[in-house]
Amino acid sequence: MNLDLRSIESKQAYKLLTGSVIPRPIAWVSTTSAQGENNLAPYSFFTVASRQPPALCISIGAGTEEREGTVKDTLANIKLQKEFVINVVPSSLGNEMQKSAEYVPSNVDEFKTAGLTPVESTSVKPPRVGEAPISIELELNQILEIGSDHLVIGNVVHYHIKDEYYLGNYKVDIEKIGILGRLAGNYGEITNIHRLPR
Template identity: 60%
Template structure:
């Protein structure tokens, strides 16, 4: 079978992409509005963009449901504040991740709504999630408009990891982390790990 994306509805192209590019990690992004309201939202169009300087990128789509036709709070807050935090969730925090994905009014503090603990960052204004095993403070590098979406590229300026998730030599304990991911509309847990013969990755 083959599909020509120019002849499909956007939602159907999205379903093909999100069901094929898997598993996708989740960036649990915390931002702060101009009025000081804490915002929190998960994004699974997320990856590393550069090693030196260390940069991360997330893609933010347009508002959906009741927020259709609007700009998502995360995008607006990054545009104005030029800072954000990418928190990494473990599977036991799945309910809180899902709660923070709901379409809520801009004046709602989503840390409170999801029952999470905000803790101060050191180099940026937005709060970190205390319960998240890993938190990466980021400063905005660039916003690239790509069709209906916006690609946010941020430089990581400080990295936090809870001590019991850290192995020696700058490695993360994946078995302890149990990272939460996305498979199309479903969530996934990474818990089975294996090695292959070493090769140079292209």
Template identity: 65%
Template sequence: MQFNPSQLAAKDVYKLLTGAVVPRPIAWVSTISEEGELNLAPYSFFTVASRQPPLLCISIGEGTDEREGTVKDTLVNIRSQKEFVINVVSSELGNQMQKTAENSASHVNEFEEAQLTPIPSDLVKPMRVKEAPIQMECRLEKIIPLGTDHLVIGQMIRYHIQDQYYLGNYKVNLEKLSALGRYAGNYSVSTEFFTLPK
């Protein structure tokens, strides 16, 4: 079986890609609007873009369903404020993360809707998710339009980790973290680790 992307609907190519590029970590992105309204939304197109300087990137698509063709609040806020926070989602926070994925009006505070605790960041205006095991404060480096999406690249300028997830020597306890990942339309947690011969 083979497919020619140029002959398929975008949603079908998307399904093929998200079924092959797995697992994808989730960036739980918190931003703030010009008016001071808090926003929190998950994105599974997320990775490290550079080690030095430490750059993270997320891809933000158009609004979906009743907001189709619109720009997502996350992108609007990042363009405006040039700052954001990427919070890491542990499996225990899955239901609350899913709540923040709902299409909501711009004035809706997703922290309140999902019963999460916003706490101040050290260097940026957007709030962090207190319950998230790891939070990374980012300053916007660049936004690159790619087709219908936008690749947002930010420099990580402050890294927060809760003590129980830190092993020392700059290592994260991955088994305890139990980070949520995306497999096509489903979510999963990988806590089985093994090494391969060098």
């Protein structure tokens, strides 16, 4: 079987891509609105964009069906404030992450609805998730429009890791964190590390 993805519906192409590009890490993105309201939402189109300067990127799609024709609060806030925080999601916070993904009006604080603690960041205005093992503060580098989505690239300005997940020598204990990854429509915990011989 082979398919020309240019000739099928975008929803069908999306299913093939998200079932093939796995596992995908989840960027739990916290932002702040012009009115100072906190926003928190997960995105699984997420990876490292640059080593020097250290930079991460997320892809943000269009508004949900309830808000068709709009942009997501995360994107609107990043465009305005030029700052955001990416929090790492362990499996132990999976329910809270899923709660923060629900559609709510723009003025609703997902930290509160998910029962999470907003903690003041060091270099940016948006708060970080106090319960997250790792939080990364970023300043906007650029936003690229790619079809229906927006690729948001941010330069890392500050990095937080809880002591129990730090191995020393700038290494993270990824087995202990139990990071949650996106698997098509489901999730998986990254705990079984397969080490290949060198």
